[in-house]
Amino acid sequence: MHKELWNDAAGGFHPASAPDYLPEQALREVQLRRLRAVVDHAYNNVALFRARMEARDLTPDSIQSLADIAKLPFTVKADLRDTYPSGLFAVPMGDVVRLHASSGTTGKPIVVAYTREDIQVWSEVMARALACYGLHRGDILQNAFGYGLFTGGLGVHYGAETLGATVVPISGGNTDRQLMVIRDFGVSALCCTPSYFAHMLERADELGIDIRASSLRVGVFGAEPWSNAMRHRVEELAGIRAYDVYGLSEIVGPGVASECTEQHGLHLFEDHFYPEIIDPETGEPLPDGEEGELVITTLSKRAMPMIRYRTRDITAIIPERCACGRTLRRMRRIERRSDDMFIIRGVNVFPSQVEAALLAVEGTLPHYQIILTRSGGLDQITVEVEVTAEVFSDKVRALEDVRARLAQSIERILGIRVILRLVEPRTIERSQGKAKRVIDRRHD
Amino acid sequence: MSNQDPDWPSENRIWNHSAETLPREEIEALQLERLRAMVERVAKVPFYRDQFEHAEIGPQSIRSLADLRRLPFTTKDDLRRHQPLGFLAVPRKELARIHGSSGTTGIPTFVAYTAQDLRTWSELCARFLVAGGLRPAHTAQVAFGYGLFTGGFGLHYGIERVGAAVIPTAAGNTRRQIDIMRELTPEVLICTPSYALTIADAARELGIDPATLPMRYGHFGGEPWTEDMRREIEDQLGLQAFNNYGLSEVFGPGVAGECPLHEGMHIQEDHFIVECLDPETLEPVAEGEPGELVITNLTREATPLIRYRTRDIARLYREPCACGRTTMRMSRVTGRTDDMLIIRGVNVFPSQIEEALLRVEGTTPHYLIEVDRPGTLDEVRVKVEMRPEIFSDRMDRMQALCEHISREIQTVAGIRAHVDLVEPRSIERFVGKARRVLDKRRLSD
Amino acid sequence: MKLQQLSLFLENRPGQLGAPLEAIAAEGINILTLSLADTAQFGILRLIVREWEQAKQIFEQGGWVVKQTEVVAVDVLDRPGGLASALAVLEAAELNIEYMYAFSLRRDDKAILIFRFEDPDRAIEVLLENGLHVVETEELMRHVG
Structure with missing residues (x-):
């Protein structure tokens, strides 16, 4: 590594970013080599994957070109749940140095594992994402x-450390303190969910703190969808540039794809994560430029190859080369999903999880509705549950207790605060066929 | 082993x-x-x-x-x-x-x-x-x-x-x-x-x-x-x-x-x-x-x-x-x-609670911090004396007041506390240094 | 047309309710009506007395936190639908009720509803326009006494 490549002061090029600029041919070669290795690794160590390969008369040798990837079976979220906790691990537990978990589609969590090398790759791609926003050693990053x-x-944290930035690991919550740190510490970048940043701005306004006057210049926002309109608004209000970061824990966490200073699509770190776009109905691959479901193959993950x-x-792959010079392909920002999952404060929520929680308390499933609102810039989830004769009591405290137990049951599964309202019977609208379980008023 | x-x-x-x-x-x-x-x-x-x-x-x-x-x-x-x-x-x-x-x-x-x-x-x-x-x-x-x-x-x-x-x-x-x-x-x-x-x-x-x-x-x-x-x-x-x-x-x-x-x-x-x-x-x-x-x-x-x-x-x-x-x-x-308390691993000074109360208009400087460990987790109750300035005949306002005080305590001291509104002059007055903390946990052998 | 209501802050412990009531009883003050709202930790005692100024003084001297608020009393026929008819009027006028309580009278076939409104003056206007009867203190005394 040339010493002058190390971006000690004035920005520029971080050594970890070299693969961002690989000539296309070289990138495809790296991808094919890694794809063959990861298929071989998964085939030899993951029973579920091997069985699915064998059912299709495939062996690792069936992969001779990148196009051959279309022969391989898909992996879906339910596979992680069905093999919970460690059925998809491809290394012995002794090689695992980290475990993360997220909630699955029902109450049962899904678990993901990392080897030491996996953590290094994750830190590297996240460092490259931060470098995409023009951050470098010496910048103070409030996480x-x-x-x-x-x-x-932890994903952003390790990425920032790899970059050589100073991490303020403030975690979520305590908005006043967040604002104090932004104001007093010369923070250059803030990482959080876009809705939390909107809340911070409102609170700053109440406290008379002008973020524009602070040193903050970059916002790194992810874990939930947000619009360009919101980007323009927060950029204007905070005097920053706001960037999107994409990732999911099944693949690695944040750092799968990231915007660059062009703010036009997210570069996929495709030397480690091979992207495809498929028709969600038929499963057929779609050419670059066409909209469909994003499918990712991890090219270098050891503990849990996907x-x-x-x-x-x-989303869709943007066929044109980016003006920033990176050869990595870009995808459009995610605006919707092909299932009923919604994201609130960075947490993925499936209505089926809420159902499981209500069922656990009441024994039968009451009529309920999930209402998403945004108040003071902060997303809130309200679950309305119709009171049944079984749970009704004339004592306020007894009703309050039912309400609290329902709320706790949901909070335990989702890990976020919910507002639970008991409503009168038959006040939640019934519709023919599929009930409208989720009402999203956040963008009203 | x-x-x-x-x-x-x-x-x-x-x-x-x-x-x-x-x-x-x-x-x-x-x-x-x-x-x-x-x-x-x-x-x-x-x-x-x-x-x-x-x-x-x-x-x-x-x-x-x-x-x-x-x-x-x-x-x-x-x-x-x-x-x-x-x-x-x-x-x-x-x-x-x-x-x-x-x-x-x-x-x-x-x-x-x-x-x-x-x-x-x-x-x-x-x-x-x-x-x-x-x-x-x-x-x-x-x-x-x-x-x-x-x-x-x-x-x-x-x-x-x-x-x-x-x-x-x-x-x-x-x-x-x-x-x-x-x-x-x-x-x-x-x-x-x-x-x-x-x-x-x-x-x-x-x-x-x-x-x-x-x-x-x-x-x-x-x-x-x-x-x-x-x-x-x-x-x-x-x-x-x-x-x-x-x-x-x-x-x-x-x-x-x-x-x-x-x-x-x-x-x-x-x-x-x-x-x-x-x-x-x-x-x-x-x-x-x-x-x-x-x-x-x-x-x-x-x-x-x-x-x-x-x-x-x-x-x-x-x-x-x-x-x-x-x-x-x-x-x-x-x-x-000193008078520092450690509550669920968080260091808390009574002066922080006082500061939190000061942020809520109308509250008195008369308060008592009760720390207990009823089961296994520390619980903090902050008793705050009621005053005409902050009293409302509406239940929702009173509950909102408790939440407001509790939120300020969370912001300043980083802990969740129960706020108990108590009647005026029910907190004991001390001559000289007030006793602000009642720690009911047994923390030493 | 508005009635003066006194509200007291009480801790929710045994015996807390008796003391303030005894204090005014000792001065011969009769309670026309009262209501109690409570949580696990504290309660709000709301009461209406004719000598409210004197009662307020007694409470204040006794060290209670007391607040005086204006409420509106309406009488309706004590029969099915009596309350609903009054509420329908308020709802139609989009008047916000902050809380209410009610009691029925022994002698007449009337029930008295006590309302706390965000905007009592407008509420009275609406009630009168719709032919409802707003009860004044003296009248309430007669009903109850």
Whole structure:
């Protein structure tokens, strides 16, 4: 590594970013080599994958070109749940140095594992994402993503360390303190969910703190969808540039794809994550430029390789080369999904999880409705549950207790606060066929 | 613990053999050399430069370890007065991490780490983790909070350093913690001692015998606890419980930790000099007598502190331990010389509660903080006297008031407190210094 | 047309309710009506008395936190639909009720509804326009006494 490539002060080029600029041919060669290795690794170490390969008369040798990837079976979220906790691990536990978990589609979590090398790759791609925004050694990065089993906090944290930035691991919550740190510490970049940043801006306004006057110049927002309109608004209000970062824990966590300073699509770190776009109905691959479901194959993951993982996120590959010079292909920002999952404060929620929680308390499933609102810039989830004769009591405290137990049951599964309202019977609208379980008023 | 540990031979149970079993005279020689270098380094920090100049002290003044006593003390107030990061001894761009600790007011004090400091911290934690059973093949569940104000990171990196697997569950969502324990079978649990008991309680509620949970070793810290609690944790969870000590001002966890003999915590003397002083006279107490711990950093790069007054009361023991480590040991922390409370691992000063109340218009300065541990978790009730200015005949407004006060307390002090509105003049008035805290927990043997 | 209501802050413990009531009883003050709203920790005692100024003074001297608010009393026929008819009027006018309580009278076939409105003056206007009867203190005394 040439010493002058190290971006000690004035920005520029981080050595980890070299693969961003590989000539296309070289990139495809790296991808094919890694694809063959990861298929071989998964075939030899993951029973489920091997069985699916054998059912199709495939062996690792069936992969001779990148196009051959279409022969391989898909992996879906239910596979992680069905093999919970470690059925998709491809290395012995002794080689695992980290485990993360996220909630599955029902109450049962899904677990993801990392070897030491996997953590290094994750740190590298996240460092490359931060470098995409023009951040470098010496920048102070305030990480307000939640730390814990959620991959957002620790993923960004390790990426920033690899970059050589100073991390303020503030985690989520305590908005006043967040604002104080932004104001007093010369923070250059803030990482959080876009809705939390909107909340911070409102609070700053109440406290008379002008973020524009602070040193903050970059916002790194992810873990939930947000619009360009929102980008323009927060950029204007905070005097920053706001960037999108994409990832999912099944693949690695944050750092699968990232915008660059062009702010036009997210570069996929495709030397480690091979992207395809498929028709979500037929499963057929679609050419670049066409909209469909994003499918990702991890090219270098050891602990838990994912072959053709169906993300359920709808996007399209942008065929043109980016003006920033990176040869990595870009995808459009995610605006919707092919299932009923919604994201609130960075947490993925399936209505089926809420159902499981209500069922656990009441024994039968009451009529309910999930209402998403945004108040003071902060997303809120309200679950309305119709009171049944079984749970009704004339004592306020007894009703309050039912309400609290329902709320706790949901909070335990989702890991976020919910507002639970008991409503009168038959007040939640019934519709023919599929009930409208989720009402999203956040963008009203 | 058996000597036939399958995954690591017993003689390797000391992580850093050369550092932890150094002969006394070599430890002291190393300390002297590092102390001299440190005095030179901190002379860049305006706070120390002024004091050194005033007292005409320089590196040459340190001829023996006894000369440490010529150096000035550093207090929490000094840190607060030089916020943010007035104690920085390296350029800002060399910082890799910033952490904080709560101050006596709503303004926290911040401490910083260079990349080298983070490596040192990992090493310190690796040492006590290994002394307490952690092996490279193990999985450890870290149920400590991660964030600006916690030492959870030190342990996380320490486990990585050893090569074991981390499950970073962080604190909270106890039932999920138990699910994960049962599915991923960690050998080691890391959390506050009271949270360990909460986990045992929650397991029983789920119909699970906590002793059947897979953990064999537990590392507990972040709040004071007792030998009774250790026995309870060990009995209930069926594991061996280890105590460790540290504070973020001087690094975080890793200042000292227990070996399997559980006869005090080994102080990592190649990185810290720990004195035990009479808090009134500031003279050293006799060996084995309780006194205030005063700690000097020997290797910290970013924010090194000289003679930091911890306000923690403990005892020091110099006789060598049968485990083979040659380092000095310290007892549990048995008290404080100030009114700081530790609640669920968070340091809280009554003055912070007062500040929170001041932010809510119309509240009185008459309040009482009641701390209790009804089950296994600390609970705080702040009793606030009702006044006409804040009374409303509407229930929703009254509840909103309680929530408002509670939110301000959370913001300033970082803890969740129950707010009880009480009738005027129902809180006892004191002549002279008011008694603000009623601590009903039993925190010492 | 508005009635003066006194509200007291009480901790929710045994015996807390008796003391303030005894204090005004000792001065011969009769309670026309009262209601109690409570949570696990504290309660709000709301009461209407004729000598409210004197009662307020007694409470204040006794060290209670007391607040005086204006409420509106309406009488309706004590029969099915009586309350509903009054509420329908308020709802149609989009008047926000902060809380209410009610009691029925022994002698007449009337029930008295006590309302706390965000905007009592407008509420009275609406009630009168719709032919409802707003009860004044003296009248309430006659009903109850």
